[in-house]
Amino acid sequence: MDSRITEKLKILADAAKYDVSCSSSGGKRKNENKGLGNAEGMGICHSYTEDGRCVSLLKILLTNHCIFDCAYCVTRKSNDIKRAAFTVQEVVDLTINFYRRNYIEGLFLSSGIFSNADYTMERLVRIAKKLRQEHKFNGYIHLKTIPGASEELIKEAGLYADRLSVNIELPSENSLKKLAPEKSYSEILLPMDNIKQQLMQAKEEKKLFKSAPTFAPAGQSTQLIVGASAENDQQILLLSDQLYKDYSLKRVYYSGYVPVSADNRLPIITEPPIIRENRIYQADWLMRFYGFDVKEILDDSNPHLDLDIDPKLSWALRNRHAFPVELNTADYEMILRVPGIGVKSAKKIVSARRFAALTFEHLRQMGVVLKRAKYFITCNHKSLQPYDFDSQRIRNKILFGDGAVRSPLLTQQLDLFRQVG
Template sequence: MNERIIEKLSILADAAKYDASCSSSGGKRKNMDKGLGNAEGMGICHSYTEDGRCVSLLKILLTNHCIFDCAYCVSRKSNDVKRAAFTVEEVVDLTMNFYRRNYIEGLFLSSGIFSSPDYTMERLVRICKKLRTEERFNGYIHLKTIPGASEELIQEAGLYADRLSVNIELPSELSLQALAPEKNYAEILTPMSQIQSKVAANREERELFKKAPQFAPAGQTTQLVVGASPETDHQIIQLTDSLYKGYGLKRVYYSGYVPVSGDQRLPQVVQPPLMREHRLYQSDWLMRFYGFDADEILDPAHPHLDLEIDPKLAWALRHRHVFPVDVNTADYELILRVPGVGMKSAKRIVAARRFAPLTLDHLHKFGVVLRRARYFITCRGMALEKREYDEQTVRRKILYGDGQTRSALVKRQLDLFAPEPTIVTAPDLVSPQLDLFRQAG
């Protein structure tokens, strides 16, 4: 690999690290005859972390040149950064070379907008088409759709990419107008709607014709920046709920605002709001898998997520009248709402209690976190706590334990093999390790 390509890769992989919209897709693309690669639903790894852990998605921009001047974006037109652009052939060659050397399992491709949305989108589509038709590449492809691109290009993109995504950018159109005045919600929501309708139409077509080509089999996603604008968590969750219900999105990704410029329109923060981002993901999970409505997680009276406790525990503390519930008789949906009980644990509880009444030992074996759940359940009609505690006492006991204070916990030496899980924040994604890539040349 020559030095010019390495320099481009360094610039454009680093610029792509701010895009969080890639994860296991669940999409399945079977290998075609004499093809190369396979995208099975076992999960796709996505980038390189700072400590060098191996992941396998080549995540790059086609270019970081951009005609827009979005205040929160590192590639904004007025930002003084190194610029670069790949050609279509260079991206195809990089992808195939890395794939053949088993460095990657797929491609995540986005781009700044140069010249026009259609001009940029046409080149992105050409890359995907060339990979699929000329190189016979069957690995995973996640393609960012450019807002404002024509419907014809979106249609063609969906025939070659496993997943499409359109970034909604900010939680409200008012903030979008303030921080990215060249963009508008109409140009973002229109392709979302087009993708949704094309996915639905393709599903019906494939029921009639099994060999009909797939359209974006892994669906579509979006991403929004958290912390660059004044919206509350309640507003963000309401938006997320409307996107899931109105546009059939597979995932909404939240990206804590990383200060990349000194623009006066932006908040002056020292570091990204990682814990807030984490709580939003937990809330998202509750809506998608635990049966929570957006209005249950937050409301106008409680517009912000509690950063000390997870949103399910926060809901349970606000709704003490619902608890305790008996694990031997309660519905599956109600057991799911008990803090410390996950989906697997709830299913094990419902399956096992058909044969015998459950005991505390059963719950422990099923993976229930009793340190949290004990205040919200009964077992065979007996409460696990002898006393009823008010909301603040339960909160304090769960956070700090019995008879301990925050300072006592802080002083305790951390155990590398502690039996209780510790929440850690994901390391910042960085550009691929160029020393490794030099070996591909």
Template sequence: MNDKVQEKLSILADAAKYDVSCSSSGGKRKNENKGLGNAEGMGICHSYTEDGRCVSLLKILLTNYCIFDCAYCVTRRSNDIKRAAFTVDEVVNLTINFYRRNYIEGLFLSSGIFKDSDYTMERLVRIAKKLRQEHKFNGYIHLKTIPGASEDLIKEAGLYADRLSVNIELPSELSLQALAPEKNYGQILKPMGAISRELVHNKEEKKLFKLAPNFAPAGQSTQLIVGASAENDKQILHLSNQLYQDYKLKRVYYSGYIPVSNDNRLPVLATPPIIRENRIYQADWLLRFYGFGVNELVNDFFPNLDLEIDPKLAWALRNRHFFPVEINAADYELILRVPGIGVKSAKKIVSARRFTPLTFEHLQKIGVVLKRAKYFITCSGRSLEQKDYTEEVIRRKIIFGENSYRSALVKQQLDLFQQVG
């Protein structure tokens, strides 16, 4: 790799780290003394397949030049940063060379917008096409679809990429107009709809013709920025739920806003809202795999998720009338709502109790987190907690731990409060 390409790689890999549509390791271990591998915290990210395998991807931008001036974006037109752009062949050669050295198993490619959407999208497609056709590259390819690109280019991209994604970025049209006035929801939702329709069409085509070409077999995803605008968690989760339903997205990724400029349209944040981002991810998981509805997790009375505890525990504490759940009799759907019980554990419980009544010892072996679940379950009528604790007491016991020093202080404060009361 020559110095010029290496400099481009440093600039464009660093710029790509703000896109969270695949998970990054966050490692910073450099390769010294002729060792093996390199994990400098940019350039290579880790994504996960449906069967749990970890896949390393070269994560770069084609360019950080951009015609748009979005307030929240590090590559915005008015930002005074060093600019760079790869050629099509440079990206292809980097991917192949890194793959041959066993650094990566695939490519995550996004881009700023050179001249217009089609001009940029056409280059992204050429890279994927060249990798597939000329180099017979069978690794994973994730392409970012450029908002406003033509439907024909999007269809062609899906023939070579495993996954396509369109970043919706802000949770409302109003915020998009305020922070990125050159964009609109129509530009973003139109390619999303085109990808969704093509995925449905391809599925039907595959039923009729076994040799029909695949179209984006890993589906499509998007990214929402959390904290750059004033929307609450209720608005964000309602939008995500709508995207899952209307466009059959595989994932909505959430990115806690990182201040990249002094634009007065943006909030002043001391640190990125990482805990809030994490809680939204947990709520998203509950919507997709645990059967929860958005209004059960957030509503007009609780428009934002609790930052102290996870959304499942918060729901359980607000809905004590559903509990305790009798493990040996309750439906799978209700067991799944118990804090400390995940999907795998709930399935094991329903399967195992057909052969013998389950005890708390059984549950512990199955993988149930009893320090959470014990406040919400019984086994054959028996409870591990005989006291009828209040919501606040359970909350504090779980947060601070049963036997910790912090828990002892909380107990002391509660006893004092009861004496005064």
């Protein structure tokens, strides 16, 4: 590979690592006309960083030049970093060459903003169009949509990309004005709404004409930065809930704030709030897959997620009146609320109990985590654990085991994580 291209790749791949909103879930583009790649099934190939973040193998920025000066962003115009920019053809060639070497199965392409939104978006679209039309590339393509880009460019982007995303970045308009004064919520939400309308229109057209073109078949997503601003977990989850309902997002991604530049508007931290980020992801899953309303997870009197335990266990400990759940008769929705029982296990329970009364041994075989679940369930009205434990004792037993005592060092570490989060 040319040394100049290698240097660009090093700079622009490193700059792209802060955007976590990449996923191929939902993409089912088939290989047709003897083209390259196939996004069906798993879709894009992934690697995983040390902190557990999922990163695509070709995840790059078109450029790290940017006209904006967002306080939290490594590519902010006032940051003293090496700058680089790919040409349209260079990104196309990289994608094809990496695919042929079996390094990747798709492309995640974002960008700083060159001179204006349309100028940048037009180049992102040209890359996807060249890959699809000239190289018959059928692999997964995720394009970042630039706020402020024209409706025509967004529509064209959706014809060639599997997924589009518009990053909302911060959980409130006030924080956006403080940390990214050149941006506005209205400018970010407008393309989100446009993508939603295009998705609905494409779906209706498909009902009438099978040959109608698809539009971003893997939908749209966004990213929220956690910890760069003062919003609590309740505010973050309320915003996510609104985005899911109002804009039909496939996914909201959460990124623990990474201190990449000095700015007195930003909090002083030594490492990203990874535990807090993880708890928010768990709460997000409760809303999307477990039937929880956001107001059940957090409220005004309880605005922060517990860093020690997952949000489903936290809810169960606050709502002991709803338990124990008799697994041979309870409905599916209530079984999902039992700590230690996931979606797959809940479905197995509902299916299996039609043929025989379930025992605790059956539950073990189904993958139920009885270490947690035993405090909240019965089978044939029998329990593995006396139900007279109070919530604090159950919490301690799950966290530290029978008779275990929290060490001073662990207490100190958890207190530190709370300060960071």
